[in-house]
Amino acid sequence: MGALLSFVGVSILILFAVIGAKANMYTLLGVIIPYAAVAIFIVGVVIRVVRWGRTPVPFRIPTTCGQQKSLPWIKQNKIENPTSTAGVIARMFFEIFLFRSLFRNVKTELRDGPKLDYASAKWLWFVGLVFHWSFLVIVVRHMRFFLEKVPFLIQLAENLDGFLQIGVPGLYMTDVAIIGAVTFLYVRRVVIPQIHYISLPADYFPLVLILGICGSGVLMRYFTKVHIVGVKAFTMGLVSFSPKIPEGIGTIFWVHIFLISVLLAYFPFSKLVHMAGIFMSPTRNMMNNSRMVRHVNPWDYPVKMRTYAEYEDAFRDKMKAAGLPLEKDEEPVEQSEEKE
């Protein structure tokens, strides 16, 4: 259901953009919606992050994936079971940039039968990595539209990305990679029954949306050859808060801009917030040092405890008979009722 629905949804969005462009609603498509989307994105993500940040972490609960620090002659796994800030930073680095945990899926042994079998897990790690890195590089490349002078780093990213030098304009590897990756991730959700079972419409929708964004971008760059100077004038207008609508950029561009706006506005309300959330995951970003340094629970409250005195009161006779030492060695006033 969700798989199809998300296609319908994104089609409607594209249709809206096309109609809007044809009807010359450029102020809506090019100014109001993008500004609103960026505002929603920023405010929404900030609210999310602040809300997570303000929610306390009452206990120190890292998932330890290696040897603890104990005796000096036993080698500690300083990254998978960190007790220092450096260890945590290293762990988070591997998590965020290399998807360390997903990579754990890969290892397998003593396989019996054709080789392909554990591959799906390996592919998930690999394609996930390709997808996210491509996305990042593409975002970085696009920064040239928002900066007067193109910094060296962006230039470098572009050159590396296009080093294959195929065609004119030069083919970016990431364009191919991201479309392939998104398609894989989508097909995987449809084809593997287990994954299909757990997938919600909210899992298909962002994939199709991103596919739409990439598709429109690719169309503009390689096929319809969008009026690049006009685009830059437009984007520079947006960042300098003096938006100008240039002439004749073409409908596809407005589809592209509109879908990006939708993605930005959708972002804070969806699972996409994992981008920010991963930094705050308490099972990954905490040190396993709770035996060395006391972790304080900010909302700790006193609870009724069964004290030793109560315990001794309940069992004094029996303890005495068994020769156990007592705090108050006296005859009980009455046979104390023990609770069960």
Place this chain on the structure above:
Amino acid sequence: MMIINLILEKKDNIIKKWFDVILDTYPDETSRFMRRQKDRFANPVGYSILQGVKGLFDCLTSKTDSGDVSAFLDDIIRVKAVQDSSAVQALSFVFSLKTVVRQELADDIRKSLTDVKNGNQIMEELLDFESRIDKQALLAFDIYMQCREKIYEIRANDVKNQTFRLLQQANLVYEHKNRVVFGPGSTDK
């Protein structure tokens, strides 16, 4: 042995189908995982069933119907006996091989029937083969019962183990040099 040769020719197909029929009793989401995940440690259910199916097939098709039939039946039934809620569900897999073989060999059998002598022989052999399956089925009942009994025994042991020390301390149990060891067949020596 015409029929055995025919069956052996289609060995891979028959084993695959038999395996599939068994796995089809699980929800879709699960059966694919059990089919595809070949790491025996990540997928013990699928692995046990596949090993059992292969072994049983070899036992059925070997000249003498020896082989460690019980061990292979055990591979599958031990899993089924805790997963399924009835004996029928747990044991129907034994019989489903008949259906699989009949389906797979349908054309060959039909062809052979045109010749009376061949036809007779092949029918006889088919019936004989199916009797072997029936024998496996009978053995399967035994194994299933053993598994179920084991479950009840473990349950009872759990309770016994919880109270044994108390009884022992209260001198309600006769003292042995070798104490009751928690587990099967290891009660008072």
Place this chain on the structure above:
Amino acid sequence: MAKLPKPEELGKVDYIPPMTPWMETPVEFKPGTFCNAAKEKSLAGLDMPNARKWSVKDDDWQLPENWQEIIMEGLRDRLDKYRSLRLFMDICVRCGACADKCHFFIGTGDPKNMPVLRAELLRSVYRNDFTTAGKIFGKFAGARKLTIDVLKEWWYYFFQCTECRRCSVFCPYGIDTAEITIIGRELLNLLGLNIDWIMGPASACYNKGNHLGLEPHTFKSSIEFFLDDLKDITGINIEPSFNRKGAEILFVTPSGDVFADPGTYTCMGYLMLFHELGLDYTWSTYASEGGNFGFFTSFEAAKKLNYKIYAEAKRLGVKYIIGGECGHMWRLLNQYMDTWNGPADFLEVPVSPITGTRFENTKSTKMVHIAEFTADLIRHGKLNLDPSRNDHLNVTFHDSCNTSRGMGILEEPRYIINKVCKNFYEMPENTIREKTFCCGSGSGLNASENMEMRMKAGLPRANAVKYVRDQHNVNMLANICAIDRAALTALMTYWVPDVTVAGVHELLGNALVMKGEKKRITDLRGEPLPGVEED
């Protein structure tokens, strides 16, 4: 005549793949798969809400009128208290990496046992009532209302998770289903919906000092009972002390070690070791439980039960505490105790009186794991060991979930095992250390009535043991967890009958050459040592 179904159809009867989406497939309570309801008495014993007589099989679970309100209020409260909960509710992308990592999924084949789905059970309700997207888009955003069917589904699946954290190792965001289950069970407990196998022991522990409900005199006599056996086996008189003020060390271990075989043999190992060292230590009948079934109920209950350890250490005036072999006990001692009931500023940083080693890693909690303590002794050559007494054993080691993924004590027990026996074989790499498979009975699910479920959930573990048995003739499954000792024994009985189960300190007890001991002719179980003749 009614048409008879074909055999293969009959087999399918119960397994028609759910055609409806999971949200609309209510749970079916099959015998052998769930535990009995918490008794009124047990609930009342720990002052839990809604103490009443009820049964899982009944349609009416006798909930308070406003149960939905109670759950929603409880959820809201916890969302504001636990970043883990709020974050894990928000950031799961349902990538499916965890799906086939859960021993319950692997063993039962029930798709709702995929960790992601277990969490979705709660997440769907969270979306419906706490998120903008859920409020607007409802089902399309994966939201659903909390109904009685949903509540029963929670109960079924939150008591079908052993909080083992294996999924969290593989999750790219570290989402920990144990957190979801722990908090899910807390919510259920607001309505008095626990299982008796948890509530009974927790209540007993609160009132009597330990899960088994052994009263002080019985606890003492249980330990003294071993002394006769030990005298028979070693010829040595051991005299432990109880509730003794002024001892240097308080020793706390799960009560299972004191009372249930084969944990009792591990306990004998402790007694022998401490005697041999001449350690100035005491047992306590008040803090006679290291384990904590309160943890499987609510954080508050866990804190209550855990309180006794520090309180008793303070009352007795000991310098520090040593803890015995236990799984969830050590996750709590490592990650929770100091936060709940610390700071332990009345204690001193543990220093081994034998080797002088200062356990810097425990400088705040002041509680040492006995495997750390013993490994240090062996490393310094302070123990006289004769590993040949374990020559009849081919040993493998099961890492307990909590000590591996909630602490990381991996090498210490292996070091000891390698020093006390000669034949040690590891199980396959995907099934040990941080990737270890659960015994299938953790987090209070080691009851009898759910035996089929325990066997299914333990299958991945048993399967790996079976492999080393076939490869290396392994006949001993060592571990450092009291629940493992009981649960794995049952598990082995069913799946790998010729493998027995022991704590690491039982093996140590066998190998320990004590001053003035007589010639050993049996091991701690009273089984004759092979190749040793009686004089």
